[in-house]
Amino acid sequence: MKLDEFAFFNQQLAAMLRNGLPLEGALRQLSAGMRDQRLKAELARLEADLAAGTPLDAALPRRALPDLYKRMLLVGVHGNDLPGILTLLADYYQQRQNILTRLKGLMVYPVIVLLVALIVSGGIAFMWSVTLAPTFREIWGVSEGRPLPAFTQMLLQPMNSMWAPPVVISLLFLAVLLAICVRRWRSALRWRLPAFKESSLAQTAAALHLMLRSGVPLPEAIGLLEQLETGNRAGRDLSLWKSNLMAGMARFADVAKESRAFPPLFVWLVGNAGEDITAGLKSAAEIYQARAKHRTEMILYAALPACVLLLGLMILMQAWFAMGAFLPLLDLMNNLGG
Numbered sequence: 001m002k003l004d005e006f007a008f009f010n011q012q013l014a015a016m017l018r019n020g021l022p023l024e025g026a027l028r029q030l031s032a033g034m035r036d037q038r039l040k041a042e043l044a045r046l047e048a049d050l051a052a053g054t055p056l057d058a059a060l061p062r063r064a065l066p067d068l069y070k071r072m073l074l075v076g077v078h079g080n081d082l083p084g085i086l087t088l089l090a091d092y093y094q095q096r097q098n099i100l101t102r103l104k105g106l107m108v109y110p111v112i113v114l115l116v117a118l119i120v121s122g123g124i125a126f127m128w129s130v131t132l133a134p135t136f137r138e139i140w141g142v143s144e145g146r147p148l149p150a151f152t153q154m155l156l157q158p159m160n161s162m163w164a165p166p167v168v169i170s171l172l173f174l175a176v177l178l179a180i181c182v183r184r185w186r187s188a189l190r191w192r193l194p195a196f197k198e199s200s201l202a203q204t205a206a207a208l209h210l211m212l213r214s215g216v217p218l219p220e221a222i223g224l225l226e227q228l229e230t231g232n233r234a235g236r237d238l239s240l241w242k243s244n245l246m247a248g249m250a251r252f253a254d255v256a257k258e259s260r261a262f263p264p265l266f267v268w269l270v271g272n273a274g275e276d277i278t279a280g281l282k283s284a285a286e287i288y289q290a291r292a293k294h295r296t297e298m299i300l301y302a303a304l305p306a307c308v309l310l311l312g313l314m315i316l317m318q319a320w321f322a323m324g325a326f327l328p329l330l331d332l333m334n335n336l337g338g
Contacts, residue, residue: 003097014086198292205285233261
């Protein structure tokens with residue numbers, strides 16, 4: 001889902017409802033010009049159900065929309081404030097889009113760098129092993145036993161160490177692709193890697209703040225997020241929070257004291273607000289959003305250039321090995337010519 005388009009859609013839908021347009025008519029007008037075809041189809045089906053007389057609370061569960069979004073729409077309907085909920089959702093999804101835009105940069109740049117490094121390193125290894133080395137082996141074979149340095153002899157073997165750098169870079173490239181494409185890996189790493197973890201904490205705090213501000217009870221809000229984070233560290237922490245609340249714990253510091261995905265700072269920020277957990281969650285969301293921005297910039301401006309430099313040195317060393325092996329061969333060719 002394109003979150004920026006989804007946020008804009010909710011802003012426009014809230015404005016139309018405030019102006020007195022019926023929900024199904026507003027959905028029809030707004031969905032007609034959407035670029036996201038999957039979202040457009042779901043909204044068109046929702047509009048058709050409403051036009052046929054199906055209540056919103058019965059039509060929403062059938063649609064493939066975010067669970068948080070569907071839950072909040074029902075809160076807005078039951079509270080008779082659907083435009084207000086839509087405005088809050090628009091702000092929430094716009095903030096998520098801002099964070100995700102930065103994180104996508106962190107994912108795209110390493111892939112590009114590794115791909116270019118793989119092409120260059122693989123090209124050097126291919127040129128040496130497939131094109132140059134066989135020719136040099138033939139020259140060496142007719143050189144009447146003239147010796148060559150052991151390093152050059154090693155690189156003239158069919159399976160030589162010239163392929164080590166592209167193999168290492170290929171493994172790194174594959175690991176990055178799997179981390180991006182495999183949902184389970186992506187979900188696990190999202191709560192462990194710097195910048196990604198801070199953004200996940202900010203999104204969790206923002207989602208809880210949104211639901212509590214709209215009147216959703218804390219156990220129910222935590223239960224919904226637990227479903228969204230199933231199978232990772234955060235999901236286990238949220239399950240623990242819900243169990244502690246059901247056991248009668250009232251202070252957030254006690255509820256979340258054994259958390260593993262949520263650091264002590266997060267717990268302190270929320271618990272420091274006392275009984276006003278909503279305010280504490282808002283503070284945590286703002287602080288971790290700023291931390292995610294800072295970590296992203298630090299990685300882009302410091303860590304990523306360091307990785308580029310490391311890969312460049314690996315390729316230069318590979319080229320230096322090739323030159324180091326080539327010079328004795330060149331000397332041998334000159335002696336044979338003489």
